[in-house]
Each structure stands twice: as structure tokens, then as C-alpha cells.
Amino acid sequence: MVLFISCISLLLVLLVVYMSIEAKRTIVIDHQVTFANFPETFGSLRVFFISDIHQRTITDRLLHKVKEPVDFVVIGGDLTEKGVPLSRVLHNIKQLKKLGPVYFVWGNNDYEVDYHELDALLLSENVVILDNTAVKLESDQGEHIHLLGVDDTSKKRADLSLALQDCDEDGFKMLISHNPSIIHKVKEEDQIDFILSGHTHGGQIRFFGLGPYELGGFKEMKGTKLFVSNGYGTTALPLRLGARAETHYLVISRTK
DSSP states (O other): OHHHHHHHHHHHHHHHHHHHHHHTOOOEEEEEEEETTSOGGGOEEEEEEEOOOTTOOOOHHHHHTOOSOOSEEEEOSOSOOTTOOHHHHHHHHHHHHTTSOEEEOOOGGGGGSOHHHHHHHHHHTTOEEOSSEEEEEEOTTSOEEEEEEOOOTTTTOOOHHHHHHTSOSSSEEEEEOSSGGGGGGOOGGGOOOEEEEOSSGGGSBOBTTBOSSOOOEEEEETTEEEEEOOOSSOSSSSOOBSSOOOEEEEEEEEOO
């Protein structure tokens, strides 16, 4: 009996160690994403997407894993949370800026800190905050890509209609929302082509393939392509199982 209990205890310790390692993975997943209506004159759009950083620190090791140039970086919310020093947030922003210009949307945990201080820090570092707004990218030939961002849906701050007001009728529309539940507010007539989200952590801890949320990945819904990341950090417990930490290098182009 003592031997049995000792074996179970050892297995539990090993499992926790493994889960801790999974939570600290430094992975960049490459994605080739094509759309029939992507503006051909842009060639391709290269985006580094990272969501749910929480308490983690962005190291040079992560940056070195991004082998190709980046047009811009998107932080998909939960850049921070309660207890994370502002100095670490500043460090993470400066690290990501080495890859390219940075765009940010608010996540629910970002509101656990003094969001006025966080807002000021982001603005001082020239991070573009997409809080129910949009920016327009234009090719030399005059074709458009609209990058929209909404505030956090769980805090009832998201207003997609406001972001859409910043868009022309023509152009490729790419929406950033921390919470993928924004899909329920999207209408087909909004003509949103691509959505990037995080928040769910892929369930973070999954036993026998089951977790509180689905694993991250791509879905086709309401005439749009939705991508949900497992995220880079963790919340509550610094552990992962069956949903390892990840970041993403997306190359978006026109379907050939």
C-alpha cells in the first residue's frame, strides 16, 4: 500500500512538472492563410500574433524564433494581469517592438491593473490601441486592408459598430478581439473576412482531450474565418496540459 501511494505521488509530481514545462513553451507556429478577396497588390501580409501574455516575460529566445520579417505585431489582449509589475509590461512591449509596429486590443485581465497607467504606457511606446476603432492600410495601387479592434466583450465594452464606422465599404477587413465570442455579434453584411482572438487558452488544462474551452485553431463561421490562439501565458495556475503555450506567424495572401 505504501509503495502504491509512493508511485501515485511520484506520478503526480512528474505530471505537475510536465504541465509546468508545457506552460513555459516558447513556440511560434507558422500559418499560411489565403482569401479569395485579399488585395492582390499587397502581395502578402505578415503578422506576428501573440495573446494572453499574462505573467510571462518576452525573451530574445522567442524573438529569434520569428525567422521572417514582420509587417506588424498584434497583441490580442491580456497583456498583463493583477500583480504583474509595470516594468515587465514595458519590457515586453519593447521586445515586441523589435519585430515591428505593435497593435493592441484590451482583454478582461488588462482591467485588473490601473488601466489608465497601462493606457499611458502603451501610448508612450507608440502602440496603436484598437478600442472599437479601425486603421486603414493602403497599397501603392490604392487597395485597402482595414484592421479593426474591439474592446473586451466580457466587460461589455466591445462595440463592433463603432469600429466598422471607421471602415470604407471596400477593402479586406481583419478584426482583432480578445474574446472569440465577438463572432456572435458579427453579421454577414459586415463583410469581416478574418478574426484573430485568444482568451480561452485552449482550455489550458485538458484531461482526455476535454477542457473548459475548445483547443485553439481555425473555424469558418458567419462568412468569416475565425482563428483562436491557445495563448502564451496562463491564468490562475501556471500549468498547461493538452494545450501548450503558443504564438503565431501568419502570412496572409490571396488564394491562387
